[in-house]
Amino acid sequence: MGKPEVKGTVTSLSSVFPPEEMQKAAKMVEGKLSEKQNEMNQLKEFIADNTSLINLVQKLPDELHHDIMVPFGKAAFFPGRLIHTNEFLVLLGESYYADRTAKQTVEILKRRGKSLMSKVDALKAEMQDLKAEASFFDSTASEVADDLVEIREYEEDNSTERVSQSGPVELESPSVAEADNKVSASEDDEYARLMSRLEELEKEELAAEDEDANANATETETDSDEDELTEAAFHRKKVEGYSSLDHNQRYLVSQPRKQLQQSKGKDPMNEEMSTTYNHQDLTNQLACTGLTAEPVTKGEISRGRIVHQDTKMLNPPVNASVPSEKTSLKQIIHDSSRNEKPVQTPKSEFDSSKAFTGSIIEHTENLEKKLPEQKTTSSQSSDSKPSKPVSRFKMQRK
């Protein structure tokens, strides 16, 4: 058996997050933030007015009549009296008024105050989200400026067969960073390779019962190579060389993108999977980088970006890779990418001893050999059944 091979990619951050776009995105977020700040100030003014009005209304019925200076026109007053001090004509809204006593008016005003407060709270939450985004942009911008480089390493256990077969495949892996168009291999070719790879991997699964939580590595940005993906999916080690959290983001976002291609219906699942994965990966990352704002950012971003195509932060390479994915081997890609995704999230829930756990989503049309579904969530969106009568996967065995 071969010893674990370590493949890796080195990506320069600036190629992934071009500085101009980062700045643009940062400016947009700042603009939005200032808008929200203005709204917040306005709401606070309303609340202040409301409270002072409540005080006034409460004081008026203390006297039978008040002597006041009554405004007269634009620039004059005359002395007068305020009578009927307990009767108020209160505006209910939409040009409807009602006669109320002081106490009832105070109640109405208090209810208005409550609704204002809830609006303020909602605004605060939005502002916090925006701030998290802004901090993320700032950090990535500084990282890009520092010319930080992202390093990814994959560790795999290689069977002899795999070594021979994966030789050509692994050669391509270093180029994954820039590859947009590696998927030019013929469909049948890749398909056949994929099939054989799947077989091998199934065997490996059996062999790798006590593999540690390896599957939580990040996924590559591009699906330049199907085979590489599948094997990476199954046997990824957590990257040691993380220099930034960006690729987490990428992982988060690019995975949902792949999912996006498949079906929108899977998005909720993807979201929750990505967020759960997100959190566990994040805690690791936080140890490395000490950024605490990330969880919010990530959750927000994965939420926000999954459904949306026009991500500001999303890198052109990912964007480019997405169409290239689309144009070739759609289903195979989907399948493998779905394999990846389920692999990682369930790690947090399942035995970490399983090399490949979690939901595998299959396409019935394409693959004859199915990776049997291990999770119901994954099987929701797919209607596949394992074609092989004997399930070789732990989930079904156990």
Add this chain to the structure above:
Amino acid sequence: MSSSSTALRELQRDLENKANDLSKLQKDIAKNHQVRKKYTIQLGENELVLKELDLLNEDANVYKLIGPVLVKQDLAEANANVRKRIEYISAELKRLDSSLQDLEEKQHSKREAILKVQQRIQAGKAKA
């Protein structure tokens, strides 16, 4: 070739027209958004009024401001009016939603058409 250059010019004119249409569509969409916002706010306000009216006693005086005149209204009547207004606003919102969708679809198809014309122009330029 003069024929290709005239064809090219035609294509460019076509492109301009399509671009104008697209900008019109975008303006429509923006207007739609605005009107929707207004209606949503009004809907919220009306629901507030309904809540307050429900809290009033039967014999409380309710007035409606019609222009410069404050007119006394019956509580039941006021309730009915507010409810009808809420229904009307929700129906309007739904209508706006569907028209917004239409507009967005049209915008999308316009964009694609523009792309095609641009491609043809590129091809024409490449040949010439």
